[in-house]
Amino acid sequence: MLWLSSGVFTSFFLGSFISLITIINPLSAIPLFNALSTHLDDRDTEALARQASAYAFAILTISLFAGGLILSTFGISYGALRIAGGLVVARLGHGMLFGQDRPGQDRPRRLDTDELAPRNPAFFPLALPGISGPGSIAVAIGLSTEISELSTMSASLQAWAATVTAIALTCLLTWLVLRSGRMISYRLGPNGIEVMTRLMGFLLICIGVQFIASGVRTFISGI
Numbered sequence: 001m002l003w004l005s006s007g008v009f010t011s012f013f014l015g016s017f018i019s020l021i022t023i024i025n026p027l028s029a030i031p032l033f034n035a036l037s038t039h040l041d042d043r044d045t046e047a048l049a050r051q052a053s054a055y056a057f058a059i060l061t062i063s064l065f066a067g068g069l070i071l072s073t074f075g076i077s078y079g080a081l082r083i084a085g086g087l088v089v090a091r092l093g094h095g096m097l098f099g100q101d102r103p104g105q106d107r108p109r110r111l112d113t114d115e116l117a118p119r120n121p122a123f124f125p126l127a128l129p130g131i132s133g134p135g136s137i138a139v140a141i142g143l144s145t146e147i148s149e150l151s152t153m154s155a156s157l158q159a160w161a162a163t164v165t166a167i168a169l170t171c172l173l174t175w176l177v178l179r180s181g182r183m184i185s186y187r188l189g190p191n192g193i194e195v196m197t198r199l200m201g202f203l204l205i206c207i208g209v210q211f212i213a214s215g216v217r218t219f220i221s222g223i
Helices: 008-024 026-036 043-072 078-098 120-129 135-146 153-179 181-222
Strands: none
Touching: 008 026, 008 078, 008 135, 008 181, 026 043, 026 078, 026 153, 026 181, 043 078, 043 120, 043 135, 043 153, 043 181, 078 135, 078 181, 135 153, 135 181, 153 181
16 A cells, blocks of 8 residues: 555556557557458467567567667757657647548558568567557657656656556557457447547547646756
8 A cells, every 4th residue: 555655656557558548549450450360360360469469568668668768868858758759649649530640540551462461460560560659659758757757766666667557458458459350340340440549539639738748847947
């Protein structure tokens, strides 16, 4: 109970999970997943979903923990990263809301036959950029900057644990959606998936604005 007493864990878990599940939007990955698994039986289809989700977890976790190193290497401030990440996220949300980017936020829209048969489709194009694309990676790095500014070691540990847990839960839900991709696609149909995508787009715009506001506050406090 002491571990969660400050509310840091809950705050970072909910914030991270909502941001990631919204920008990844597992439902919008179904068309790509179904295209990549057309020639596979049920067992191989489930394996493809599992491997892709595991790769996505690794990519996002590495982005989270390597975020500070990347920023210091290129001399990028926390405020600049949050503003840039917010612009990217808001732009992706705008595309999803108004139908400019379909079916998802930062994944390939049209793939030729040759592109659908890479050596390791679970990693590319499904995990990267299908699941963990530029938007979700920007969110992970942005979260790392917020954690780095926490004042105490206890709060930082809680925030790291909460964010990794949120990444794991997001990838778990993505796996569950993908492994049932054929059934979900049949039940929802193109219209159902489009409605969900547009709702996610609006939420992404809100998240992007919040990131930008946080970056501006960081700039102002550093003046």
